[in-house]
Amino acid sequence: MSSNTTYAEWIAVDWGTTHLRAWAMSGDTVKAEAFSEDGMASLTREAFEPALLRLIEPWLGAAATPVVACGMIGARQGWFEAPYVAVPAKPGELQPVQAPTDDKRLNLMIVPGLKQADPADVMRGEETQIAGFLAENKDFDGVLCLPGTHAKWVRISAEEVVSFQTCMTGEMFQLLAEQSVLRHSIAAQGDDPDAFVEAVSDTISRPEKLSQRLFNLRGENVLNALDPATARARLSGYLIGAELASTKPYWLGQEVALAGSPALTAAYEAALRSQGVEARSFDAAPLTRTGLARLHAALTESA
Amino acid sequence: MSSNTTYAEWIAVDWGTTHLRAWAMSGDTVKAEAFSEDGMASLTREAFEPALLRLIEPWLGAAATPVVACGMIGARQGWFEAPYVAVPAKPGELQPVQAPTDDKRLNLMIVPGLKQADPADVMRGEETQIAGFLAENKDFDGVLCLPGTHAKWVRISAEEVVSFQTCMTGEMFQLLAEQSVLRHSIAAQGDDPDAFVEAVSDTISRPEKLSQRLFNLRGENVLNALDPATARARLSGYLIGAELASTKPYWLGQEVALAGSPALTAAYEAALRSQGVEARSFDAAPLTRTGLARLHAALTESA
Numbered sequence: 001m002s003s004n005t006t007y008a009e010w011i012a013v014d015w016g017t018t019h020l021r022a023w024a025m026s027g028d029t030v031k032a033e034a035f036s037e038d039g040m041a042s043l044t045r046e047a048f049e050p051a052l053l054r055l056i057e058p059w060l061g062a063a064a065t066p067v068v069a070c071g072m073i074g075a076r077q078g079w080f081e082a083p084y085v086a087v088p089a090k091p092g093e094l095q096p097v098q099a100p101t102d103d104k105r106l107n108l109m110i111v112p113g114l115k116q117a118d119p120a121d122v123m124r125g126e127e128t129q130i131a132g133f134l135a136e137n138k139d140f141d142g143v144l145c146l147p148g149t150h151a152k153w154v155r156i157s158a159e160e161v162v163s164f165q166t167c168m169t170g171e172m173f174q175l176l177a178e179q180s181v182l183r184h185s186i187a188a189q190g191d192d193p194d195a196f197v198e199a200v201s202d203t204i205s206r207p208e209k210l211s212q213r214l215f216n217l218r219g220e221n222v223l224n225a226l227d228p229a230t231a232r233a234r235l236s237g238y239l240i241g242a243e244l245a246s247t248k249p250y251w252l253g254q255e256v257a258l259a260g261s262p263a264l265t266a267a268y269e270a271a272l273r274s275q276g277v278e279a280r281s282f283d284a285a286p287l288t289r290t291g292l293a294r295l296h297a298a299l300t301e302s303a
Numbered sequence: 304m305s306s307n308t309t310y311a312e313w314i315a316v317d318w319g320t321t322h323l324r325a326w327a328m329s330g331d332t333v334k335a336e337a338f339s340e341d342g343m344a345s346l347t348r349e350a351f352e353p354a355l356l357r358l359i360e361p362w363l364g365a366a367a368t369p370v371v372a373c374g375m376i377g378a379r380q381g382w383f384e385a386p387y388v389a390v391p392a393k394p395g396e397l398q399p400v401q402a403p404t405d406d407k408r409l410n411l412m413i414v415p416g417l418k419q420a421d422p423a424d425v426m427r428g429e430e431t432q433i434a435g436f437l438a439e440n441k442d443f444d445g446v447l448c449l450p451g452t453h454a455k456w457v458r459i460s461a462e463e464v465v466s467f468q469t470c471m472t473g474e475m476f477q478l479l480a481e482q483s484v485l486r487h488s489i490a491a492q493g494d495d496p497d498a499f500v501e502a503v504s505d506t507i508s509r510p511e512k513l514s515q516r517l518f519n520l521r522g523e524n525v526l527n528a529l530d531p532a533t534a535r536a537r538l539s540g541y542l543i544g545a546e547l548a549s550t551k552p553y554w555l556g557q558e559v560a561l562a563g564s565p566a567l568t569a570a571y572e573a574a575l576r577s578q579g580v581e582a583r584s585f586d587a588a589p590l591t592r593t594g595l596a597r598l599h600a601a602l603t604e605s606a
Contacts, residue, residue, distance in 0.1 A: 084526075119515070120522035150484065150518060166518040168483065175478040180471065181453065207511035211542075211549035212422070215453060215469040219423035223387075239514075246514035 007031070008059040012292040013052070013069035015078075016125055017041045020051065021288075024059040028293045032059065040072040048079045049102055060105045068096055068296045070111040070128040070288065079108075084115035084122055087161050091131035092294055111295060114161060121166050126152050129284060132291030133259055134159050142255030146284065147264045149174075151243060153250045165250060167243040176214065177235060185221035190229025193270065199237025200244065200271040207245040213238050240271050251277055259284040310334070311362040315595040316355070316372035318381075319428055320344045323354065324591075327362040331596045335362065343375040351382045352405055363408045371399055371599045373414040373431040373591065382411075387418035387425055391463045394434035395597055414598060417464060424469050429455050432587060435594030436562055437462050445558030449587065450567045452477075454546060456553045468553060470546040479517065480538060488524035493532025496573065502540025503547065503574040510548040516541050543574050554580055562587040 008024035008031060015021075018039035024032040038051040052067075059065070074082035080099035096109035113124030126146050133144060138159065146152045149170040155162040177186045203210060217234060220226035244251070256272060256279040258265040265281035272279045311327035311334060318324075321342035327335040341354040355370075362368070377385035383402035399412035416427030429449050436447060441462065449455045452473040458465040480489045506513060520537060523529035547554070559575060559582040561568040568584035575582045 115526055116522075117526070119519050120526045121519065122522050122525050165515050166522070167514040168485075168518050169514065171483050172479075172517075175482060176475075179478060179482065180474050182471075207513070208545075208548035208551070210510070210513065211470040211472065211545045212468050214475075215471050216422050216424065219419070219425050219469070222425050223418055223420070223423045242511075242514045245511035248511070 007061065008056075008065055010066040010068065010296055011056050011059060012289050012296070013056075013067055013073070014071055014125070014128075014288045014292070015040060015052075015069055015073040016071040020055065022052075022055045023289055023292075024056070025293065025296070028297075030289070040075070040078055045079075048073075049106075052106075053103060062105070064105055064107040066296065066299070067106055067108045068111065068292050068299070069108065070292060071125040074110040074112065075124055078110075080110060082110040082112040084113045084124075085127075087114055087116050087163060089114055089127075090160050091127045091291070092134055092159055093298065094127060094131065094295060096295060096299065109299070111292070114164070116164060119165070121164060123152055123164060123166070125288070126154075127161070128291035128295070129259060129287040130154060130156070130161060130291070131294050132287035132289070133257070133282065135290050135294045137257070140255075140257065142257065143250050144257045144259060145247075145251075145268060145279070147258065147260040147268050153247045155250065165247055167246060169239050169243045173236060173239050176239075177232065182214065182217055182231075182235065185218050185226065185228060186232045186235060187228035190232055192227070192230040192233035195230045196233040196237040196267065197270055197274045199234040200241040201274050203238050203241025204245050204248075204275065207242060210238060210242050236267065237271070240267065244271060244275065251275075251279075256280075257282060259287060261285075310364065311359075311368055313369040313371065313599055314359055314362060315592050315599070316359075316370055316376070317374055317428070317431075317591045317595070318343060318355075318372055318376040319374040323358060325355075325358045326592055326595075327359070328596065328599070331600075333592070343378070343381055348382075351376075352409075355409075356406060365408065367408055367410040369599065369602075370409055370411045371414065371595050371602070372411065373595060374428040377413040377416065378427055381413075383413060385413040385415040387416045387427075388430075390417055390419050390467065391465050392417055392430075393463050394430045394594070395437055395462055396601065397430060397434065397598060399598060399602065412602070414595070417467070419467060422468070424467060426455055426467060426469070428591070429457075430464070431594035431598070432562060432590040433457060433459070433464060433594070434597050435590035435592070436560070436585065438593050438597045440560070443558075443560065445560065446553050447560045447562060448550075448554075448571060448582070450561065450563040450571050456550045458553065468550055470549060472542050472546045476539060476542050479542075480535065485517065485520055485534075485538065488521050488529065488531060489534045489538060490531035493535055495530070495533040495536035498533045499536040499540040499570065500573055500577045502537040503544040504577050506541050506544025507548050507551075507578065510545060513541060513545050539570065540574070543570065547574060547578065554578075554582075559583075560585060562590055564588075 009026045012023040020038045034055040082097040099108040144154045151167045154164040217231045259282040312329045315326040323341045337358040385400040402411040417430045447457045454470045457467040520534045562585040
């Protein structure tokens with residue numbers, strides 16, 4: 001744009017390892033959105049700013065536009081390190097950190113992640129989703145689970161993250177299903193809800209058997225032509241079962257909410273239901289943007 | 304060779320997913336050996352015979368030379384399927400299966416694998432190592448563990464495999480250490496024996512905590528600069544601990560022998576010692592060849 005007026009009042013950016021999403025915002029209202037696969041992991045440091053400008057330049061005016069970003073952009077290997085804030089911490093009150101830019105039309109601020117000393121754990125990106133979740137569920141007191149590549153279990157009370165725990169369930173599933181010997185036995189998609197729930201329950205009741213259960217999928221496929229969709233459901237059940245065994249102190253007897261893709265939260269809902277826990281599910285898609293809007297509004301109020 | 308005399312009386316072949324090894328034999332004596340990285344997984348079906356001939360052609364005469372082979376060459380996706388034999392079975396009495404060849408100088412025989420109905424499990428290649436082990440330990444009565452990519456635990460009595468169990472420990476280690484987010488926190492080599500044994504014991508006593516322990520390596524690295532060699536030892540300890548938790552009915556109160564690479568059997572020895580089990584270690588390198596020689600000799604005797 002060549003005019004002096006800025007199309008976006010401010011810009012929200014979610015920049016992770018494998019994706020880049022941006023929204024042109026006016027207050028809480030989305031005026032435009034743009035996506036690319038320029039994840040942090042696929043770019044060299046010099047390529048960060050050009051990749052961002054490719055997406056958001058049409059929304060910029062001559063004056064500096066506030067850009068509030070979260071995710072791996074704030075990691076040590078990212079654009080600029082936004083140091084972790086120790087829990088207990090209120091995600092809705094996190095202060096984005098000013099980051100240097102070459103292009104003076106950008107006023108870039110990066111949301112810090114959260115850290116926990118013992119057990120040592122970190123999150124970056126999810127703190128903004130939690131801020132978004134809490135914007136719409138202020139009185140939530142319980143455990144929020146964000147399933148995914150690195151699933152987070154988060155104890156929340158009085159708008160504060162008290163403690164959290166990460167499980168690499170999604171990444172393990174992907175590695176085992178796509179790259180291990182099990183790839184020959186596992187369908188790329190398909191489901192078997194009964195086999196899934198049975199695998200969850202088996203693993204929670206005998207977590208020590210996980211190691212042998214995994215290769216058993218191969219044996220069942222070779223000897224008994226196990227349906228690859230059933231094998232996929234069982235693998236998912238074994239790994240989510242291992243996650244639930246590991247996080248039992250988080251969900252047992254607690255109010256549990258799930259925020260993720262609808263397919264994933266449905267699986268976790270079924271897994272938890274088999275253990276007597278009724279969880280509520282939320283679609284995670286809008287939470288990051290809602291969280292960024294909340295943190296941007298807090299910046300404006302405090303300015 | 305253009306002469307009519309055969310250099311090798313017979314040829315032993317170990318052909319797995321990622322390697323091809325061959326030995327020119329005279330009875331039990333090795334006259335020459337050859338290796339290549341033409342594993343089954345890297346070749347199309349038409350490329351199998353040329354890949355073998357590239358290695359062994361110098362050893363062939365005009366007449367047909369017996370070639371006794373084991374490993375993935377006998378899988379459904381291999382050269383020719385040598386169907387699994389059900390346990391209980393005596394590895395030293397397995398009958399290699401005649402396989403078709405284009406080159407009439409090859410008289411190719413493939414050792415069948417072993418299968419177990421319940422829990423469904425299969426092995427292919429290890430049965431020959433076990434035959435080699437039993438050739439030198441006829442009276443062994445106990446459990447033989449073959450650690451590696453897919454570790455096998457094998458109950459043996461009266462030269463017979465009674466039952467077995469596979470754990471994907473080596474493959475899981477490689478995927479997590481080299482391809483998951485943990486790769487940033489884990490050294491390519493190095494060791495920390497105390498951290499290893501502690502991780503083994505932690506996992507055996509609380510196997511349900513495995514899922515969170517894995518990402519904890521990342522948290523400890525980011526927040527507390529955990530030594531990447533220590534992280535490597537802990538990851539190995541967590542996974543071998545999970546294997547020992549899973550195979551406890553195999554090793555508890557049993558005579559245990561280990562056959563593998565010296566580095567790997569030393570790690571398993573230390574892990575088992577922490578649980579009060581003194582295992583004896585054997586170098587697996589010569590076992591396959593010894594097993595093939597035993598099966599070749601049995602063929603000759605029965606002919």
